[in-house]
Amino acid sequence: MSAGQLPRWVDFGLIPAINLAAAFLVSGLVVLLIGENPIEAVKILIWGSLGYGEGIGFTLFNATNFIFTGLAVAVAFHAGLFNIGGEGQAYVGGLGVALACLALDHYVPWWVTLPFAVLGGAVFGAAWAFIPAWLQAKRGSHVVITTIMFNFIGAALMGYLLVDVISKPGSMQPETRTFEEGGRLPLLDSLLPGDFFGTSQVNLALILALLACVFVWVLIWRTRLGYEIRTFGANPTAAVYAGISPVRIIIITMMISGGLAGLMAINEIMGAQNRLLLEFVSGYGFVGIAVALMGRAHPVGIVLSAILFGMLYQGGAELSFEMPAITRDMIVVIQGLVILFAGALEYMFRPALVQMFSFARTPATQAG
Numbered sequence: 001m002s003a004g005q006l007p008r009w010v011d012f013g014l015i016p017a018i019n020l021a022a023a024f025l026v027s028g029l030v031v032l033l034i035g036e037n038p039i040e041a042v043k044i045l046i047w048g049s050l051g052y053g054e055g056i057g058f059t060l061f062n063a064t065n066f067i068f069t070g071l072a073v074a075v076a077f078h079a080g081l082f083n084i085g086g087e088g089q090a091y092v093g094g095l096g097v098a099l100a101c102l103a104l105d106h107y108v109p110w111w112v113t114l115p116f117a118v119l120g121g122a123v124f125g126a127a128w129a130f131i132p133a134w135l136q137a138k139r140g141s142h143v144v145i146t147t148i149m150f151n152f153i154g155a156a157l158m159g160y161l162l163v164d165v166i167s168k169p170g171s172m173q174p175e176t177r178t179f180e181e182g183g184r185l186p187l188l189d190s191l192l193p194g195d196f197f198g199t200s201q202v203n204l205a206l207i208l209a210l211l212a213c214v215f216v217w218v219l220i221w222r223t224r225l226g227y228e229i230r231t232f233g234a235n236p237t238a239a240v241y242a243g244i245s246p247v248r249i250i251i252i253t254m255m256i257s258g259g260l261a262g263l264m265a266i267n268e269i270m271g272a273q274n275r276l277l278l279e280f281v282s283g284y285g286f287v288g289i290a291v292a293l294m295g296r297a298h299p300v301g302i303v304l305s306a307i308l309f310g311m312l313y314q315g316g317a318e319l320s321f322e323m324p325a326i327t328r329d330m331i332v333v334i335q336g337l338v339i340l341f342a343g344a345l346e347y348m349f350r351p352a353l354v355q356m357f358s359f360a361r362t363p364a365t366q367a368g
Contacts, residue, residue: 006350006357012296018349019294020308023341027334034325041319041326048318049311055318057188057200063303063310064202064267067209069288070306071216072261074297076143078220079253080233085132085147086261087285088154089125093262095158096120097269098166098176098276105183113182117270118208118263125262126255128154133254137247143254151285162278175277185271203271212260213299219256229253261285290339312338 006015028038049059069086076083100116132146162174185203189195220226232239232249240246268280287309294308295301316331341348 006353010353010357012298012301015347015350015353016294016296016301016305019341020338022349023334023338026341027337030330030333030337031326034330036323036325041323044322045311045315045319047315048322049315052198053196054198054200055314057197057202058314058317059307059310060206061200061202061267061272061310062313063306064206064209065264065284066288066291066306066309067303068212068264068267069261069285070291070295070302071212071299072257072259073288073292074295074299074302075216075220075229075260076253076257077292077297078226078233079229079249080236081136081250081253081257082144083129083147083254083257083261084144084286084289085129085150085258086264086288087281087283088147088151089128089258089261090264090281090285091151091154091158092128093121093125093259094265094269094276094280095161096122096124096262097265101179101183101270102166102176105180108182110182110184110186114185114204114266114270117183117266121262121265122259123262125265126259128262129254129258130251133251136254137250143250155279159278162276166276173277176275179270179274183270184274185266187271201272203267205267205271208263208266210303212263213303216260217299225252261288287335287339294338309335309338 024042028042031038031041047055049055069090072086072089073083097117097120100120101113104113104116128150129147132141132143132150135141135146136143159174162176166176167174168177185205187197187201187203188206189197189200189202191204218226220229228239228244228249231242232244232246236246239249264281264284269276273280291302291305291309295303295305312331312335316328316334319326320328320331
């Protein structure tokens with residue numbers, strides 16, 4: 001292990017844990033300043049997210065969305081691309097999911113509709129990522145700028161479609177008609193004995209998200225395309241010298257990333273809302289950036305990070321109910337601190353750890 005490098009268990013385990021602890025420490029100080037007990041607040045947050053079946057169900061439901069958007073960001077990371085357009089790609093992906101459900105729900109059961117909905121969400125999400133990818137690959141437009149602008153364009157497009165094109169006839173609501181049974185994913189409670197998850201909407205999209213994790217792991221670390229993606233991300237100049245086409249890698253990687261973001265709509269549109277409606281993405285695309293950073297762009301890390309943010313969403317709702325002084329805005333502050341330490345400040349503690357481990361290795365080196 002060369003100087004400046006850390007053991008994998010430190011890089012992928014200890015550093016994220018330290019960042020998370022720092023975020024919660026600062027959050028605890030904020031809670032203390034408003035006159036509440038931080039220890040009690042943590043207990044309520046953990047109990048609200050993991051202490052009973054319904055809370056676990058809502059935690060897993062939120063985590064499912066974060067897994068899809070986190071994977072989308074992670075795939076782009078491996079190619080050295082920063083896709084922050086997951087919000088728009090998931091939004092437009094919802095159109096593909098909804099069109100499949102609206103076309104088939106009267107005629108076939110859900111398990112026949114599901115593959116078409118998956119295809120629709122992935123294709124529409126990938127198509128929305130294609131234009132920024134093409135602009136980056138062919139015209140040199142920075143993908144960060146184009147993807148964030150396409151979030152707004154996607155929101156405007158969906159608003160127009162839901163108001164003037166595909167809204168339910170005779171309704172003033174900007175949404176489609178409610179899907180029939182053939183367009184609805186079963187809730188996990190309907191497939192398991194008892195009523196463990198209560199009124200939560202956790203559904204089969206969770207299984208789909210875990211399968212997406214396997215797909216990304218195989219793609220990035222077990223295929224030639226994945227090797228080319230990682231090579232291009234590590235050193236674009238060397239990749240070109242080795243015969244790897246930058247245009248091809250940028251476009252393919254971004255389309256895979258957009259397709260994964262589009263699949264998030266399966267959980268919301270087909271699994272929970274059972275209709276296409278305005279702003280169903282609700283910021284999941286942006287939080288996916290922090291999920292990918294904290295998870296070190298690895299599927300296993302992303303699953304764990306997604307569960308953490310699912311806990312913050314669900315436990316935060318319980319916390320604001322049990323401690324009225326801690327408002328929803330305070331919960332957003334706590335989530336923002338986690339994102340800050342996991343993202344912008346993720347390497348804050350790294351130099352000190354590098355020095356510590358370098359010092360620990362020095363005697364052994366001298367003895368040799």
